[in-house]
Amino acid sequence: MRINxxxxxxxxxxxxxxxxxxxxxxxxxxYPKNVQTALEVERTIRETGAVPATIGIIDGEAVVxxxxxxxxxxxxxKGIIKVSRRDLPVVYAKKLWAAxxxxxxxxxxxxxxxxxxxxxGIGGVHRGATETMDISADLQELAKSxxxxxxxxxxxxxxxxxxxxxxxxxxVPVLGFKTSELPAxxxxxxxxxxxxxxxxxxxxxEIIKNKRENKLQGGxxxxxxxxxxxxxxxxxxxxxxxxxxxxxxxxxxKGKECTPFLLKTxxxxxxxxxxxxxxxxxxxxxxxxxxxxxxxxxIK
Ligand code: PSU
Ligand code: MN
Numbered sequence: 001m002r003i004n005x006x007x008x009x010x011x012x013x014x015x016x017x018x019x020x021x022x023x024x025x026x027x028x029x030x031y032p033k034n035v036q037t038a039l040e041v042e043r044t045i046r047e048t049g050a051v052p053a054t055i056g057i058i059d060g061e062a063v064v065x066x067x068x069x070x071x072x073x074x075x076x077x078k079g080i081i082k083v084s085r086r087d088l089p090v091v092y093a094k095k096l097w098a099a100x101x102x103x104x105x106x107x108x109x110x111x112x113x114x115x116x117x118x119x120x121g122i123g124g125v126h127r128g129a130t131e132t133m134d135i136s137a138d139l140q141e142l143a144k145s146x147x148x149x150x151x152x153x154x155x156x157x158x159x160x161x162x163x164x165x166x167x168x169x170x171x172v173p174v175l176g177f178k179t180s181e182l183p184a185x186x187x188x189x190x191x192x193x194x195x196x197x198x199x200x201x202x203x204x205x206e207i208i209k210n211k212r213e214n215k216l217q218g219g220x221x222x223x224x225x226x227x228x229x230x231x232x233x234x235x236x237x238x239x240x241x242x243x244x245x246x247x248x249x250x251x252x253x254k255g256k257e258c259t260p261f262l263l264k265t266x267x268x269x270x271x272x273x274x275x276x277x278x279x280x281x282x283x284x285x286x287x288x289x290x291x292x293x294x295x296x297x298x299i300k
Pocket of ligand 2 (some may be wrong): 134135136241
């Protein structure tokens with residue numbers, strides 16, 4: 001594992017570090033907005049006073065704190081593999097370039113000693129999972145790795161009620177930042193409740209600390225609603241999701257190609273509007289996540 005100097009120093013001094021994933025760069029957004037967003041997220045985290053650590057795998061080495069040049073390369077390069085837990089030993093051995101999903105990023109962050117991780121959305125239980133059994137490995141990982149994941153809820157490309165049931169079974173606390181409702185990514189309303197509302201970064205830091213002190217293995221999901229001014233109209237986004245899902249089934253797309261295909265198709269169907277919302281919500285999560293990391297660094 002290669003941890004960059006700035007990150008290594010911050011970790012050693014017990015300062016706030018925030019992990020970031022690379023699948024959102026290589027498979028979640030189109031170039032060049034993917035790279036611009038990744039760099040802006042890092043800037044936002046620095047402005048809040050924490051140190052960003054974008055995680056990816058380069059020539060089979062896990063990199064914690066990619067350089068801007070490496071982020072650029074992840075945004076452009078063809079053939080970067082999207083990796084989750086099962087893929088890690090293989091891409092390490094084969095010395096490949098690989099983009100880490102939420103699950104793989106959590107594993108590497110945990111190994112590096114980073115406890116707060118910011119992203120857009122997590123994987124979940126897909127619609128139709130009772131037939132397909134398509135359940136993201138992100139959910140199991142949340143039960144294993146000691147990392148708090150800040151996201152904007154889960155997209156309606158997923159089955160949100162089943163995703164919440166699964167997380168309950170796995171013992172993962174699902175919290176809402178200043179809300180009692182589970183946000184639905186492009187939109188702040190899902191009609192579903194989170195387990196608990198958290199009212200400040202300080203309170204969140206206390207929850208993480210209590211989880212660690214009581215040796216309760218695994219992560220925490222902190223969901224943070226997209227700011228209302230950047231929300232998408234429910235009818236518009238729901239229609240795009242329905243259409244994208246139909247297209248996916250028609251083309252017979254399966255497995256790990258599903259999420260990237262759906263994201264890309266929804267961007268096309270909304271004329272790029274969903275991408276703008278996606279960017280805004282990630283930046284908003286970066287702010288909250290770095291505040292949480294800062295508060296946690298004070299008390300841990
Ligand atoms: N949700 C998003 N953007 C993303 C992803 C999810 O809004 O880029 C990515 C994350 O890396 C997540 C992964 O971990 O997709 C989940 O993929 P799967 O459903 O194949 O587990
Ligand atoms: Mn899947």
